[in-house]
Amino acid sequence: MHPKALIEACTELVRLTLTFEHPADAVVSRFFRDHRGLGQRERAALAETVYTVLRKKLLFDHMAPSGSGPRERRLAILGFAHWQDEEARRTHPQAVHGARDFLHAALNEREKQWLIQCDAVRDDELMERHRHNLPDWLAQPLKLQVGEGFWPLVRALSCSAPLDLRVNVLKDKRADVQRELAQAGIASVETPYSPWGLRVVGKPALTKLPAFVRGAIEVQDEGSQLLALLLDAKRGEMVVDFCAGAGGKTLAIGATMRSTGRLYAFDVSAHRLDALKPRLARSGLSNVHPAAIAHERDERVKRLTGKIDRVLVDAPCSGLGTLRRNPDLKWRQTPKAVQELEVKQAAILASAARLVKPGGRLVYATCSVLPEENERIAQAFAAAHPDFVALDAGQVLAQLKVDAAASLCSGGDTGTQYVRLWPHLHQTDGFFAAVWVRKG
Numbered sequence: 001m002h003p004k005a006l007i008e009a010c011t012e013l014v015r016l017t018l019t020f021e022h023p024a025d026a027v028v029s030r031f032f033r034d035h036r037g038l039g040q041r042e043r044a045a046l047a048e049t050v051y052t053v054l055r056k057k058l059l060f061d062h063m064a065p066s067g068s069g070p071r072e073r074r075l076a077i078l079g080f081a082h083w084q085d086e087e088a089r090r091t092h093p094q095a096v097h098g099a100r101d102f103l104h105a106a107l108n109e110r111e112k113q114w115l116i117q118c119d120a121v122r123d124d125e126l127m128e129r130h131r132h133n134l135p136d137w138l139a140q141p142l143k144l145q146v147g148e149g150f151w152p153l154v155r156a157l158s159c160s161a162p163l164d165l166r167v168n169v170l171k172d173k174r175a176d177v178q179r180e181l182a183q184a185g186i187a188s189v190e191t192p193y194s195p196w197g198l199r200v201v202g203k204p205a206l207t208k209l210p211a212f213v214r215g216a217i218e219v220q221d222e223g224s225q226l227l228a229l230l231l232d233a234k235r236g237e238m239v240v241d242f243c244a245g246a247g248g249k250t251l252a253i254g255a256t257m258r259s260t261g262r263l264y265a266f267d268v269s270a271h272r273l274d275a276l277k278p279r280l281a282r283s284g285l286s287n288v289h290p291a292a293i294a295h296e297r298d299e300r301v302k303r304l305t306g307k308i309d310r311v312l313v314d315a316p317c318s319g320l321g322t323l324r325r326n327p328d329l330k331w332r333q334t335p336k337a338v339q340e341l342e343v344k345q346a347a348i349l350a351s352a353a354r355l356v357k358p359g360g361r362l363v364y365a366t367c368s369v370l371p372e373e374n375e376r377i378a379q380a381f382a383a384a385h386p387d388f389v390a391l392d393a394g395q396v397l398a399q400l401k402v403d404a405a406a407s408l409c410s411g412g413d414t415g416t417q418y419v420r421l422w423p424h425l426h427q428t429d430g431f432f433a434a435v436w437v438r439k440g
């Protein structure tokens with residue numbers, strides 16, 4: 001594709017994304033479906049350009065007014081240029097800017113001059129908000145929580161997430177899958193914490209690989225794998241994944257149960273549960289029972305009161321721990337939406353807790369980094385439910401032989417009460433988890 005046509009396509013995609021009517025990943029997928037002729041490299045350039053615009057929106061909004069032409073085109077030019085800079089830095093860490101030849105071939109003289117001006121702006125000349133590119137309501141709580149880690153966190157959030165796989169141990173050993181992938185030209189390393197994880201180098205296409213087709217691998221962030229591990233579901237148990245969605249954690253839990261016992265996958269979205277079905281078929285699991293529920297007090301839920309060994313509540317949340325993958329969330333979420341989520345989270349956790357039998361385990365998890373959706377929900381639950389005893393997540397993970405378990409946790413008297421994963425510290429998405437056992 002000629003550079004001019006590619007920048008025009010980037011401009012159109014930026015325009016569609018910035019309406020914020022739909023999640024960016026859905027807009028991008030739709031665009032690719034509508035433009036089937038796009039090659040692999042063009043798709044990568046389009047997606048990376050748009051994601052860079054979303055990641056650096058405040059900076060680009062600050063730079064765009066000095067340029068000419070439609071605003072979306074200026075943002076697309078900056079997105080493309082900054083993405084190329086990131087690529088160049090990855091391969092040559094000292095590089096300041098990436099090659100501009102391709103991009104220049106798409107620009108007129110005024111645009112080239114403007115880009116040179118933008119390239120000359122130094123980081124230390126910028127206001128703080130143009131460097132961190134976060135809305136104030138999000139920057140403040142992050143600073144309070146991570147202190148000096150704030151700028152490393154900002155840098156981590158401005159990169160794309162690594163591609164993590166979970167090996168389905170029901171089918172294969174991690175080392176065997178790693179060897180098989182290497183033979184297919186896909187390099188990977190073992191993830192540092194999850195016993196099932198492989199971190200793949202680059203972003204190779206996976207869905208046609210024999211290992212994928214036979215259900216030996218699933219794409220899953222290492223942090224998400226750890227939350228499934230934390231539930232520690234055993235052979236023959238009765239287990240509920242209360243907010244199963246498309247079943248990322250369900251599949252991991254089902255495998256730890258060695259496809260025995262009963263694993264209910266509940267969700268209010270039948271559509272999301274439908275996406276679980278082909279994954280389930282590949283996985284070889286026969287112990288999973290997906291069920292769409294109307295709400296958290298549904299009759300199907302009530303019938304299981306006090307009968308379940310382990311319940312995972314992977315609650316609907318702001319998703320603000322996943323900004324590396326979903327940078328649009330920082331512009332689509334609002335403090336008001338978070339408040340509404342808190343009410344829902346507390347209600348779902350309280351309902352799900354009723355299922356846990358005496359001696360059973362309850363795990364509450366989110367992929368949010370906000371204390372309101374995490375510690376605050378866990379503390380309010382603990383205060384209202386004296387029949388649940390909090391377990392120390394650091395100890396639980398250590399018992400599960402997770403390396404450096406304490407470094408994955410924070411909070412409480414022990415400093416390791418809750419799982420707290422951060423992109424800049426653990427190379428995972430931001431995750432939270434709290435664990436309780438019901439008094440026997």
Ligand SMILES: C[S@@+](CC[C@H](N)C(=O)[O-])C[C@H]1O[C@@H](n2cnc3c(N)ncnc32)[C@H](O)[C@@H]1O
Pocket residue numbers: 224242243244245246247248249250266267268269272295296314315316317348
């Ligand atoms: C964080 S997502 C789950 C992701 C999934 N566990 C995974 O690992 O792929 C939260 C899910 O909660 C579901 N949900 C929202 N309200 C619910 C409710 N009242 N009861 C059960 N599930 C609910 C949403 O439909 C969504 O699929």
